[in-house]
Amino acid sequence: PCVLVNWYVPGNAPDENTGMWVVQPEFAGNGRRPLSVVHLDCVARAAHLLPVYGTSFIPEDFQFYDSLDAFRAYFVNNVIDHHTHEFLS
Numbered sequence: 001p002c003v004l005v006n007w008y009v010p011g012n013a014p015d016e017n018t019g020m021w022v023v024q025p026e027f028a029g030n031g032r033r034p035l036s037v038v039h040l041d042c043v044a045r046a047a048h049l050l051p052v053y054g055t056s057f058i059p060e061d062f063q064f065y066d067s068l069d070a071f072r073a074y075f076v077n078n079v080i081d082h083h084t085h086e087f088l089s
């Protein structure tokens with residue numbers, strides 16, 4: 001079994017207000033997002049990403065499946081469960 005991985009680049013430190021790490025999509029030299037097919041045994045944990053919304057409103061017709069393309073940065077939710085909190089601490 002394998003998974004398709006979208007790569008993200010972490011910031012230098014957790015966000016001061018939330019304590020969560022902020023990640024941004026990685027881009028290759030050609031401006032495209034690199035993807036990798038990785039064996040499932042190589043994945044330690046899945047990440048729960050929360051968008052960094054900014055100051056503008058989200059359109060009413062916004063669809064959840066556009067989330068990974070619509071935002072420039074995401075919080076890595078470290079309080080989704082006990083195991084994730086311990087893993088990221």
